[in-house]
Amino acid sequence: xxxxxxxxxxxxxxxxxxxxxxxxxxxxxxxxxxxxxxxxxxxxxxxxxxxxxxxx
Numbered sequence: 001x002x003x004x005x006x007x008x009x010x011x012x013x014x015x016x017x018x019x020x021x022x023x024x025x026x027x028x029x030x031x032x033x034x035x036x037x038x039x040x041x042x043x044x045x046x047x048x049x050x051x052x053x054x055x056x
Contacts, residue, residue, distance in 0.1 A: 012047055020047060 016037055023033045030048070034041040 017047070017051060020044065021051065024048060 016039075019037060020033060023036060028036070030041050030044045033039075034044045037044065039047075
């Protein structure tokens, strides 16, 4: 079974990546994106950075 070293960490899905980019492109703030995705604001900021899309 493929189990994360950090069991409380949820992997990002391709759909979440697309939604993150969509919301950021629409001008949503990181805290708003976090709420929409059920993620923390730091998680959204890190993922946006990893996707080379800076928001906020």
